[in-house]
Amino acid sequence: MSSSPHVRLAAGLVFGCATTLLAAGPVFDARAAAPAATAKPMTQTTAPEDPYLWLEAVEDPKALDWVRERNAKAEAEIASTPEFQKLEGDLRAILDSDARIPAVQKIGAHYYNFWRDKAQPRGVWRRTTLLEYRKPNPQWETVIDLDALNAAEKENWVWHGAECLKPQYQRCLIALSRGGADADVTREFDLENKTWVEGGFFRPEAKGGLQWIDRDTVYVYTDFGQGSMTESGYPRVVKEWKRGTPIESAKVVYEGKPEDMYIAAYRDLTPGYERDFVSRTIAFYNDELYLRGKDGKLVRIDVPNSVNKSVHNQWMTLELREPWTLKDRTYEAGSLLAIDFDKFMAGSRDFDVVFTPDEHTSLSGHAWTKNHLVLTLLNDVKSKVRVMTPLGEGGWRQSLLTGAPPVGTVSVSPVDPDLNDWLWMTTTDFLTPTALSLVDIGKQPEKLKSMPAFFEADGLVAEQQFATSKDGTKIPYFIVRPKHMNMDGTTPTLLWGYGGFEVSYTATYTAMAGRGWLQNGGVYVLANIRGGGEYGPRWHQAALKANRHKAYEDFAAVAEDLFARKITSPQHLGAQGGSNGGLLMGNMITQYPQLFGAVVCQVPLLDMKRYSHLLAGASWMAEYGDPDTKDWEFIQTFSPYHLLKDGAKYPPVLFTTSTRDDRVHPGHARKMMAKMEAMGADVRYYENIEGGHGGAANNQQEAHMRALAYTFLWQKLK
Structure with a gap:
């Protein structure tokens, strides 16, 4: 599980809704534009009067008339x-083509895909079996028809993803957005009967989310009213909410500070490794992760805030963004460390160094299967995939993933890390249509699908x-x-x-x-x-x-x-x-x-004097600086x-x-x-x-x- 649920959720808003493995060109980055709604208060360093400030009123009729007039001119010209x-x-x-590769996610016994085309412009959430998916033209079972839902509810819902409760996978929390905004609602869905749960969990429209604890309990982080959101517009408070009770009575788990970026909590539901975590993201590249005990007490994971922290089964992995010195040893920025999580919490600092960067090679990502840690590397911006296998007592066996092309981009993701060592592997380059393979680590890949040119x-x-x-x-x-x-x-x-x-x-x-x-x-x-x-x-x-x-x-x-x-x-x-x-x-x-x-x-x-006062801007000051301080001396130069x-x-x-x-x-x-x-x-x-x-x-x-x-x-x- 990620140490930063806001990054996972924000990423889902942009990437998780992908209906295919069709690369339509570079996309916008989720981390660079995470959700927000409220504005940081202006200070006495406010810039001189801006004659175009009125255009910041998003829905103001005068501003929208200005927009429509310019839209018409652009349409006429272009x-x-x-x-x-x-x-x-x-x-x-191209976007509507049935020849696109439908990206799937394994949920229980089925493989789910969200799909949009000309006949279904808002899309359908659908499922099939692996046997069917292997076929050139799989048979799909519709689970949620978003176009039908919009027609019935007279809405313009856009799909924001599903969080399903394992291991039974009978209930899901479905996120829907009006018109594609980051603000969304969360509704409970019965996956067996394919119906919305009457009287089920429902989170009103806001930035935030729900995460399962068990069938009758969730973590909720959202807009609870005045003072409950950070200056960046993220949730500041996370609560534990019981089924059948009003959201107002949910029990506070953790409160962050107004100047924090995002507060969230989640439960790792992996059988045998159930653990609860609270994430306090102070700013980009600056977060704290807490283990929540059964008594509700929080214990901070004692590593630098800049470290990207992940816990999977017995392992904790740490991706370093800065050098880290412990006693007489310094670990390089860009390294990946691993340690038994329980031993770490007991005081051990005996890390295994799983990856160390060099001048040409960096770590792009890492993911666990049941028995292996899979590293995606970039060597002068070209992909390699390395498989690391823990051998015990600090030893790791490494090998390159079989079937990965020597040049181009390879991306891998686990199919079901609780059950097997299978990976989805996509391979592509600028001129070669994307191909999807199913890989059982140690065996030759099974090519499942390939896009046409x-x-x-x-x-x-x-x-x-x-x-x-x-x-x-x-x-x-x-x-x-x-x-x-x-x-x-x-x-x-x-x-x-x-x-x-x-x-x-x-x-x-x-x-x-x-x-x-x-x-x-x-x-x-x-x-x-x-x-x-x-x-x-x-x-x-x-x-x-x-x-x-x-x-x-x-x-x-x-x-x-x-x-x-x-x-x-x-x-x-x-x-x-x-x-x-x-x-x-x-x-x-x-x-x-x-x-x-x-x-x-x-x-x-574009307006870097006011960016931190507009929507998500305050959350990006770790990237650009704070224009209401002396930072403006350099910010104004860009x-x-x-x-x-x-x-x-x-x-x-x-x-x-x-x-x-x-x-x-x-x-x-x-x-x-x-x-x-x-x-x-x-x-x-x-x-x-x-x-x-x-x-x-x-x-x-x-x-x-x-x-x-x-x-x-x-x-x-x-």
């Missing part, structure tokens, strides 16, 4: 051509290059290009980046970019800039706070390296990024406008909204966001658009009314948003 309509149709066909890859080549940043650091990046292109600097090129929150982006089959960009003859580039996690914690920490500029220098260095290689030139180079990547785009617009012919800036952070200058020449820009985004406030994009528009800049704007932080609540909306971006870029760069 979406009125037959080329756009064909592209939108092609992208929608959604774009013509013949004649394309993918390669990795390294640019040299301003401080001499080598920055890896991937290029996907025509094999025989003219190296004359005239090819339209799309440069994508993120660079934040220790998130890594690797080579994956980008079906949407393939059809929307590569198939037209363009070049696609993925920059692995600092701030991300491609080389572990050090890569992330190199661009924190006062060093944020290094991420932007890295991205600019990649652009300049593309020019030096004659791949493209400034008038033919476009850039795209969202969320923290939207902040990256804002800095490219304002600090490096000469490098780009067009920019797409999606669900962005606040795009404040870097705009009258008379400066900026590249054409498309801003996109969502009214229902309750992570990154749509006011960022609105205000930047209004300010640049008043300056006479070449800007356009599109705000989806639904969609949450991902920008779209269904396939039609996603196809439309992506087609807008690709069409705009092609118009400006060709």
Whole structure:
């Protein structure tokens, strides 16, 4: 179980709802945009009067009229051509295709999948058997039909996931969001009868969640009323709630401080290893984990707050983000340590070092099967999977996972770690459609499914290059290009980046970019800039706070390296990024406008003076700093909204966001658009009314948003 349930739950909002193993291009990061609702109070250091402050009123009729007017202009400019309509149709066909791989989760005896297509735009939660799943066209049993539920309840529910009570798996806690926002409700569902439980557990709409303790008891962390949420808008209080009692009478388990980020609790229900934990997340990369005894007392897991802590069966694993010295030994940042949990709680500090990073290799993730610890590694941003087997007395046997490709991206996840050593393994690269295999560790993989090609890859080549940043650091990046292109600097090129929150982006089959960009003859580039996690914690920490500029220098260095290689030139180079990547785009617009012919800036952070007062912003101060302190001296150097200058020449820009985004406030994009528009800049704007932080609540909306971006870029760069 994770030491940070808020990260697991937030990740579920973006990734856990995935209906397929179709990579449609880089997605926004959950950790960089975790749920929030309330705002941190302003201090006396508030900036001078902002003439566009009124646009922060998300649902204000005047602001929405402003949005609709600009949406109409963008639609008229970009979406009125037959080329756009064909592209939108092609992208929608990819998203709706039955040929996608349905990702499944084993729950009891069945394998569950959430699926959206043209006939079921909101989606169905469905199940099958492994025998059926092995077939090319499995028979599925519908468990929850979200479109039917929306019609019956006159709602616009978006799926947020299911938490089912093991080992019987008879009851589930289902999370549903209105319009794709992070705020959601939790409802109890009878998995055997496929019906909602009348009078069952119900959590009203808010940020937070429910976690099973037993059939008649849950942990609840949510909005209990005034003062119960943190300044970041997360739950501040977690309670134990008994069936049949009002939520108001639930027993307090733990209260955090208002300035904390997120408080939660959960029970590890693994048979034989049932334990209760309380998680206090103070900030990103700063959390405390407590073991809750049967008497209700909490005992802190005594390790540094920066450590990523996980407990599975008898083992505790510690992923270090900073060096840790114990007595006469120092463990390196980026290392993974393991120890028997009960022995640790009894005082032992005799850790096994399961992984140590080097200059080229970092730990991307780790997961347990019944008998093995499986490590996903990145070696210069290319995947390897290492299997570690505990032998007792501190010994571990290691081997590479059989069947993993030498180049590309491999991801693995346990099928049922309580029962077996099976793994789901997906393999992919930029030009090879994703394949799914079932792996029984130690045996040859069984290939179950493979996606068809959604774009013509013949004649394309993918390669990795390294640019040299301003401080001499080598920055890896991937290029996907025509094999025989003219190296004359005239090819339209799309440069994508993120660079934040220790998130890594690797080579994956980008079906949407393939059809929307590569198939037209363009070049696609993925920059692995600092701030991300491609080389572990050090890569992330190199661009924190006062060093944020290094991420932007890295991205600019990649652009300049593309020019030096004659791949493209400034008038033919476009850039795209969202969320923290939207902040990256804002800095490219304002600090490096000469490098780009067009920019797409999606669900962005842009006003870094007010970001900590808007929605989830206060939770990101560990990444950017606190603008209400002396930190503003460096934050203002990467606040795009404040870097705009009258008379400066900026590249054409498309801003996109969502009214229902309750992570990154749509006011960022609105205000930047209004300010640049008043300056006479070449800007356009599109705000989806639904969609949450991902920008779209269904396939039609996603196809439309992506087609807008690709069409705009092609118009400006060709």
